[in-house]
Amino acid sequence: MNEIQKDYHIEEDEIDLLALFGVLFRYKLLIIIITLVSALGAVGFSVLSLVLPPERSPLPNKYRPEALILVQGQQQGDLSSMISSSGLGALASMAGVSVDGSGYGELAVILLKSKSILDTIAEEFNLVERYKIKKYIKAETRSIILENSSFDYDAKTNTITISYEDYDPVLATAVVNRIVELLDKRVSSICGNRSLTLKKLLEVKLDGVSAEMSGLEARIQDFQQEHGVLSIEELATEQITMLARLRSQLILKEVEIKTYSDFSRIEDPVIKRLKSERDNLLKLIREVESGFSSYEKIMPAQKDLPELALEFIHLKRDLFVQEKIYEILIQQYELTKLSIEGEEPIFQVLELAEVPDKKSGPSRSLICIVTVFLAFFFSIIAVFILNAIKNIKNDPDKIKRIKGIS
Numbered sequence: 001m002n003e004i005q006k007d008y009h010i011e012e013d014e015i016d017l018l019a020l021f022g023v024l025f026r027y028k029l030l031i032i033i034i035t036l037v038s039a040l041g042a043v044g045f046s047v048l049s050l051v052l053p054p055e056r057s058p059l060p061n062k063y064r065p066e067a068l069i070l071v072q073g074q075q076q077g078d079l080s081s082m083i084s085s086s087g088l089g090a091l092a093s094m095a096g097v098s099v100d101g102s103g104y105g106e107l108a109v110i111l112l113k114s115k116s117i118l119d120t121i122a123e124e125f126n127l128v129e130r131y132k133i134k135k136y137i138k139a140e141t142r143s144i145i146l147e148n149s150s151f152d153y154d155a156k157t158n159t160i161t162i163s164y165e166d167y168d169p170v171l172a173t174a175v176v177n178r179i180v181e182l183l184d185k186r187v188s189s190i191c192g193n194r195s196l197t198l199k200k201l202l203e204v205k206l207d208g209v210s211a212e213m214s215g216l217e218a219r220i221q222d223f224q225q226e227h228g229v230l231s232i233e234e235l236a237t238e239q240i241t242m243l244a245r246l247r248s249q250l251i252l253k254e255v256e257i258k259t260y261s262d263f264s265r266i267e268d269p270v271i272k273r274l275k276s277e278r279d280n281l282l283k284l285i286r287e288v289e290s291g292f293s294s295y296e297k298i299m300p301a302q303k304d305l306p307e308l309a310l311e312f313i314h315l316k317r318d319l320f321v322q323e324k325i326y327e328i329l330i331q332q333y334e335l336t337k338l339s340i341e342g343e344e345p346i347f348q349v350l351e352l353a354e355v356p357d358k359k360s361g362p363s364r365s366l367i368c369i370v371t372v373f374l375a376f377f378f379s380i381i382a383v384f385i386l387n388a389i390k391n392i393k394n395d396p397d398k399i400k401r402i403k404g405i406s
Helices: 002-026 028-051 076-085 089-094 104-112 115-124 137-148 169-191 194-227 232-261 269-290 302-341 364-393 396-403
Strands: 066-071 149-154 159-164 347-351
Touching: 002 028, 002 364, 028 364, 066 104, 066 169, 104 149, 104 159, 104 169, 115 137, 115 169, 137 149, 159 169, 169 347, 194 302, 232 269
Parallel strands: none
Antiparallel strands: 066 159, 066 347, 149 159
């Protein structure tokens, strides 16, 4: 019994397979016509796309020039600090880029897709008018540029390949080379050539310290000219010596007057002369102590010496501090200049884009082959659908079931 059923099924399958081939053979002309028309249509479309000008062609030739950039390696800490200080840390995190030292390559890819670079390219090459963008101008322009661009970073070789596709090879080449320039400027402004920035800051600070030193030196010089000494210590020593000499003379004069008074009369001319000389010594001592003579100021008053000494010490101290600051800054400045001279650029352009003479696409032969294959496939499906409809129309029972009639 089982063998009979098995033979029945095999025979039924063979009949169904033969029926399928029969349907295909019956509609072979339709299959051939659909496939042939599709093939001719694909060929005609390809020829038309070649004949029409590129700006009007529905399928123009596209060209993709490429530029190759070498990214210099760097240490972890430097990249992290640079990205953080430049405000790109959050942007890098959102883009899935680690800031723990993976290098400038991934940061460069982020910058290549930044709005500033895309908008600059759109403006300089008038891409809004070229691509006939009517609304959502900025968003659509950026989207088209990114769609036509390719930024591939190879971590193994530390290289970035930048390319742009367009039907105008000259324009595409200019866009790629301009993107390379903008990238180099952008990275340099963010995290490159920090030594140059430090050098400029040091120059400004050195100018300020130098001006401060000049001001202090001028004040010290005025102080010395005003008091006629090189230092307040010399002035105090000189004044003390003078007062000591005058006071010793006064004491001697008093002794002389007292000694002479014991042996002479009050109206003695000698005593008058001695007293007059004593009075002159007292007057001179008071003038030295006050710093003024009968006509002009001869030196600082003795009571003003501590204040003047303190002022002079402060001036000398401030000048000393500024000199030390200047010494440290000038050392740092010279080291920074050496660092700049030995600093390597972040990017080295290995190859600039050149105008390609071979298209990058489209492959019209592949389009024709795929079109013929799809047309043949869908024509077979259409044949089976037509055959099924015909069978239903010729079978009253199936028509009743479709109409819901039992």
